[in-house]
Amino acid sequence: MSNFAAYNFKGQKALIRVDFNVPLNDKFEITDDTRMRAAVPTIRRILADGGMVILMSHLGRPKDGPADKYSLKHLIQHLSELLGGTTVLFANDCVGEQAYLTASMMRPGEVLLLENLRFYKEEEKGEESFAEKLSKLGDVWVNDAFGTAHRAHASTAVIAKFFPTEKRFFGLLMDAEVASAEKVLHKAEKPFVAIIGGAKVSDKILIIENLLERATDIIIGGGMAYTFMKAQGGKIGNSLCEEDRLDTALEIIKKAEEKGVCIHLPSDSVIADKFAADAQTSVSPSNNIPDGWMGLDIGNMACEQFANVIKRSKTILWNGPMGVFEMPKFQHGTKTIAVAIAAATELGAFSLVGGGDSVSAVNQFGFTDKVSYVSTGGGAMLEYFEGKVLPGIAAVQS
């Protein structure tokens, strides 16, 4: 792998795997362009060197080949605006004659966007012959799609073998993602708190187990906290519970004790008589929730307890909300965590927010610029913290 920052892309055609899998409304307007904006610095840098940029991405989950709904043509105009009015050429097939011809006629400073990679089943299957066809479009390959780095697809990983090591790069986004994940995973300054929330214990077991080896404190909030409460003999009413994970919860608590990691569970909860925005609410100890009621957010005591742990930490990882933050009555806990992380960050802590829902919470509450790093890759970040090798990263490095 070569160093992107040190390389001069002059005269080079850079084939960049980006993650332009943005949400579109029914008028094909982009409703959140975060992923596109995240790729702009890499594109600009190559163009500024006098290079040419060929962008490849997937969009949505097309099932049977080309479908207008999933066409990347809907992104052309906005991409051009993000690049300060640069003309964006488009190839309505990511391989094939038009793509090759357009690529061959490109001049320095030009940008070509290829049609959706997933119009070919070969992409997700990681077929070598398809990866080879794609590789013919560029002189160098840049992987800047952290969001798909956990997939061994043709354009994210398999393609690497068709470029010599010195022609493979991480883009600036990928570089930043990997650097911040590494900082937390392998170079964390202690105390290191991991805040894990969301609905299900089963989704987060591997990440918790890996963090037990590294963190000083683990805060567990959200729906998954009630499985831990019940496992320890608590009464949780109708709160979320994974009966088949009660043993796992106890094992995690036991392992934490053995390793000297402090697990923090919410002492109290905001409870509701139904799962609805207009539910009646009350507060109760999280291990003594009345029948017919359910815990939908952490309570004030838990907020204070968690905020204190966060504020004395030097490294903070946050994945998953503390409650049903989509409903105003149950967002206080998640917001308090965001405030505490922002305060700790201001005092010098390194904070990384990763995972779809905590990222939307941070955006929704306006804290994006108050944390050290917000990851663009939900699933990829989760797998990284589970300790897995991500194919999209390994392919560039190996």
Ligand code: AMP
């Ligand atoms: P996950 O995708 O596992 O990170 O879960 C995120 C989802 O968990 C969000 O949609 C939250 O509304 C939901 N959630 C968080 N806390 C609770 C809770 N106490 N009860 C039910 N759902 C919850």
